[in-house]
Amino acid sequence: MEESSNRISIHSAPKMAYVVTHADSDGVLCLATFMRARGNCRAYFSSPSILAYTLTKIKAKNLYIFDISGTNRSVAEASKSERVVWIDHHIWGAVRRPDNIEFYLGSTKSACRLVSKYFGITGFENIADEIDTNNVVSPEADKLRKIVAYYKGKKQSLSFKLFQLSKALAEKGITAIDDYKREIAEYEKKISFFEELVMRKVKVRNISGLKVAVLQTEGIPVYIATNKLIEHRDAPFDIILVYSRISGRIELRTHTRFNVLQLAKIFGGGGHKVASGAKASIEDMLTAISLMRT
C-alpha cells in the first residue's frame, strides 16, 4: 500500500529530484543526508556493475548519483538527464565530463562525508565512515549495518526497504534505528551460522608468497567473512576473495592492506585499495594473482 502511494507522489511531482545511490549502508546514509537537505525524492538503489543499466531508466531534470564510481558508459547514460551532481569517494579511471554533470569527488572514508559537505548537512558521516572502512565502534553504526545486512539477505523489495530506512533516518535522525529492533534481532540470530560457514568453507591458497582466502558461498555479508577470518590459523590474509555465483562477482578484501584494487581493475572492476570488486571467476582471479608477481 505504501509502495503505491509512493508511486502516486512521483507522478504528481514530476520535478522531484532523482537520486541513484549505492545499495549499502553508506549509500543509505548518503540518501538520508540528501533528504534532510532537499526533502523527498525518487530514489534508485544500484551498484557499480549495474549503474549504467539503472541510468537507462532515468531522464530527470535533476539527478544525483552517490557512492558509485562512473565509467564512460555510465557517465554518458547519466548525461541524458538535464543536470547531474555526482558525488563519490571511490577511485576513478579517466572519464570525460559532459557539461551538464558536476563531479564532486574525494578520497574520504565514506561518500556520506562528501554528501554532508556538499549540502552543508551534518549528522551521519561518522557512522558512514565506521561502516565503510569496516571499523565499526559505535552501537549506532553496528545497528545500522545489521539492518542493511538484514534487508540485503532478504532481497525482497530491497530498494523499497532501503528507501524507507533512508527516509526514517532523514526524518528522525539516527534514533530511527530504534524502530528496527525486530530486524536487528533476526539478523543477529544468523551471525554465528554465517561465521561457522565461513570457517568451514574457506580454502586457503598460497600464491607467489601471498596468502589468499577463497570463499564461495551465497548470502554471507562480506564484512562477516573478512572479520571472522582474522581468527583463522593462517590469518592475516593478503587477499580475501568472496565469490557469488548468483552475481558472478568477486568481492576482494585484505587484512594486510594489500592493494586489491589493482586486481579488480584487471577485470574492469573498481572500488578502494583495501576493498574492491569485479565480475570474474575464481579461476581467472587466482590466475591474475599468480601473474601479478611474475
Ligand SMILES: [Mn+2]
Ligand atoms: Mn561508500
